[in-house]
Amino acid sequence: xxxxxxxxxxxxxxxxxxxxxxxxxxxxxxxxxxxxxxxxxxxxxxxxxxxxxxxxxxxxxxxxxxxxxxxxxxxxxxxxxxxxxxxxxxxxxxxxxxxxxxxxxxxxxxxxxxxxxxxxxxxxxxxxxxxxxxxxxxxxxxxxxxxxxxxxxxxxxxxxxxxxxxxxxxxxxxxxxxxxxxxxxxxxxxxxxxxxxxxxxxxxxxxxxxxxxxxxxxxxxxxxxxxxxxxxxxxxxxxxxxxxxxxxxxxxxxxxxxxxxxxxxxxxxxxxxxxxxx
Numbered sequence: 001x002x003x004x005x006x007x008x009x010x011x012x013x014x015x016x017x018x019x020x021x022x023x024x025x026x027x028x029x030x031x032x033x034x035x036x037x038x039x040x041x042x043x044x045x046x047x048x049x050x051x052x053x054x055x056x057x058x059x060x061x062x063x064x065x066x067x068x069x070x071x072x073x074x075x076x077x078x079x080x081x082x083x084x085x086x087x088x089x090x091x092x093x094x095x096x097x098x099x100x101x102x103x104x105x106x107x108x109x110x111x112x113x114x115x116x117x118x119x120x121x122x123x124x125x126x127x128x129x130x131x132x133x134x135x136x137x138x139x140x141x142x143x144x145x146x147x148x149x150x151x152x153x154x155x156x157x158x159x160x161x162x163x164x165x166x167x168x169x170x171x172x173x174x175x176x177x178x179x180x181x182x183x184x185x186x187x188x189x190x191x192x193x194x195x196x197x198x199x200x201x202x203x204x205x206x207x208x209x210x211x212x213x214x215x216x217x218x219x220x221x222x223x224x225x226x227x228x229x230x231x232x233x234x235x236x237x238x239x240x241x242x243x244x245x246x247x248x249x250x251x252x253x254x255x256x257x258x259x260x261x262x263x264x265x266x267x268x269x270x271x272x273x274x275x276x277x278x
Contacts, residue, residue, distance in 0.1 A: 010260040011075045012086055013053035019267035020153055021046040023175065026271040027157040030168050034161045041160045044097040045152060050090035054083045072256040106159055113148050141201055142183035150175040170229045177222035178270070181243060184215040185250045185263050192252060208251075215247045226270075235273040242266045 009015050024045040028037045057076045076083060098104065154172045158165045165172070187194065187201040188208055194201050202211040219240065226236050246263045 006257075006261075007071075007075055008079075010257070010264075011072050012079075012083060013050055013057070015260065016053060016264050016267075017046045017049035019264060019271070020049040020149070022268050022271035023153040024157060026274045027154050027168070027171065028161070029274060030154075030157070030171055031161050031163055034163070038157070038160050040097055040101055041156050044094055044101070044103070045156060047090045047093040047097065048152070051087050051094055054087035054090065058084045058087065070256060072260060103159075109155075109159075113151055116144060116148055139200060139202065139205065141199070142180050142187065145183050146176045146180035149179045170225060174222050174225035174229065174231075177218045177225060178239075178243065179267070181215040181218035181222065181247065182263060182266060184211050184218070185246055186259060187211065188250045189252060189254070189259050212247055212250065216244065219243050219247065231270075231274075235270060238273060239266075239270045242269050 021042045025037045025042050028034070028041075058080050103110065150172050154168050154175060155165060158168050184202045188203050188211060190201070191203045191208070195204050202214050206214060223236050223240050226239075227233075243266050246266055249258070250263070
């Protein structure tokens with residue numbers, strides 16, 4: 001029973017959505033004089049993250065692909081209707097917050113991020129005789145994920161508080177670098193599949209060792225930016241140790257729990273440490 005519950009939380013992206021929500025809550029503390037965390041914005045980010053990742057999980061062409069030993073993929077294929085229902089519920093919740101809280105006023109700024117997130121895996125563009133998705137542009141995959149993730153978890157709190165995003169550029173850059181480092185870990189997981197599909201990610205281009213070196217470089221950049229922002233050294237050290245351990249231990253053969261629980265869990269470390277410290 002506990003194993004089934006853990007699988008449901010991890011493979012339905014509830015755990016990942018929780019990480020996005022926690023990071024959004026932590027971002028509000030960039031402006032401590034503005035009244036604290038806005039729970040409705042946190043809920044919006046949670047719902048939107050669930051929507052995007054579960055829509056991606058139920059794409060028809062993904063369910064025609066073999067699970068190839070992946071417990072995560074096999075679980076998602078068995079529970080496709082559940083994931084679709086969860087995506088629908090998340091869409092209703094996100095739509096409610098979007099309309100009720102007046103986010104439609106920021107549609108010109110939010111629309112490009114929304115489109116990128118939703119069409120990330122859809123093979124919409126025909127190139128070299130084959131329909132291809134945005135994620136197949138060489139090396140773009142990680143930058144795209146990190147860009148959308150950091151823009152949402154930092155940008156929405158700034159918009160909600162009517163603060164210029166320029167005030168949070170340091171936090172935005174730090175989070176971008178950290179998320180980018182961790183996306184390379186997932187590219188290592190998907191190495192064989194990406195190589196077969198012709199998707200040129202960091203591990204495909206640089207090899208696993210080169211990809212880990214790149215990930216550690218991005219992690220170092222994130223920690224440097226955090227130090228310059230005055231983040232407490234203990235929090236930086238714990239985040240760096242957790243992320244570096246995941247990067248160094250990452251191998252394609254690792255279990256789904258290593259990636260879905262531990263690697264995604266690193267995203268929670270700086271947010272939880274910051275929130276607890278406050």
